[in-house]
Amino acid sequence: MVINITRWSPDTCGCVIDVSWDDSVPGEQRKTEHYATVEVCPIHESLATKTHSLDHKSRRDKKLAGVLDIIQERNVNRVIDQINKTKHAFHRRQLQQGHLAVQSHNRDVREEYDAIFSEPHVHDSHIYDIVLEENQRKNRVYTHLLENLQVDIHETGYHFAGEGDKRTLHPHIISLPKTELDKLHKEFDKTHGKGKVRIVTTIAGDDK
Ligand SMILES: [Zn+2]
Numbered sequence: 001m002v003i004n005i006t007r008w009s010p011d012t013c014g015c016v017i018d019v020s021w022d023d024s025v026p027g028e029q030r031k032t033e034h035y036a037t038v039e040v041c042p043i044h045e046s047l048a049t050k051t052h053s054l055d056h057k058s059r060r061d062k063k064l065a066g067v068l069d070i071i072q073e074r075n076v077n078r079v080i081d082q083i084n085k086t087k088h089a090f091h092r093r094q095l096q097q098g099h100l101a102v103q104s105h106n107r108d109v110r111e112e113y114d115a116i117f118s119e120p121h122v123h124d125s126h127i128y129d130i131v132l133e134e135n136q137r138k139n140r141v142y143t144h145l146l147e148n149l150q151v152d153i154h155e156t157g158y159h160f161a162g163e164g165d166k167r168t169l170h171p172h173i174i175s176l177p178k179t180e181l182d183k184l185h186k187e188f189d190k191t192h193g194k195g196k197v198r199i200v201t202t203i204a205g206d207d208k
Contacts, residue, residue: 005035010135014041017128018116031176034125036063038116043163044131048121060117067113071106107178125197130165137192139171145171149184 002023009016016039019032040048053059079099088090116122138158145151154172161168169192176184181199188197 003066005067005070006032007038010104010131012133012138014137015039015044015127017131019128031162034128036113036116036122037119037124037127040121040124040127043160043167044127046164047124047127047130049124050120052120052124054177056120056123061121063122064113068110069105073107076102076106132159134167134169137196140167141163141171141188141192141197145173151176168195169197171197172200177199 003020004023005018005020007016008019015037017034018036018038020035021030021032023030025031038047042048076099079095079102083092083095083099086095121127142153142158145153152174154174156172158169158171161170176199181201184199189195
């Protein structure tokens, strides 16, 4: 099992979240899990934990150890292995220099994660769930509108209204008859929750 950490930022808000995944699991079955909430954007700020929980330290220590294990495994062990194997002095010197660079990089990573894990919101996996849902909602609605219905999207795209966990997605569509619009809204209410998607037709007077 090889755990990887990827820094993710959606195109639907400014939050930054580290997620972990296991690269020994095949792509389709792979599950991405929340690892650390790095930054919370102003839209989701009200949902963030403001004070350290009682178990903050133990959870932080566990996760930090995890990060260090990952970089250790990834960088240091491999270089040490190479240094031990090589028979050429010049090559060994080069590898040793590389090893110093890796150690310095690892120190930077460690410092960065120390800062990330000092924040009370670092364990806020609910923020990841909400941000991910919004991002997927936008992508799914767009796939539906463009690929299944061939609806004309206005060049301004979409916007979200509201904040926290109460954001409504407003796709901008050039025109759509009211009956079609009502039908779509009913479908979206069923798939994404009531009132979570409301289409805006940007050219007035087209509701024939
Ligand atoms: Zn956000």
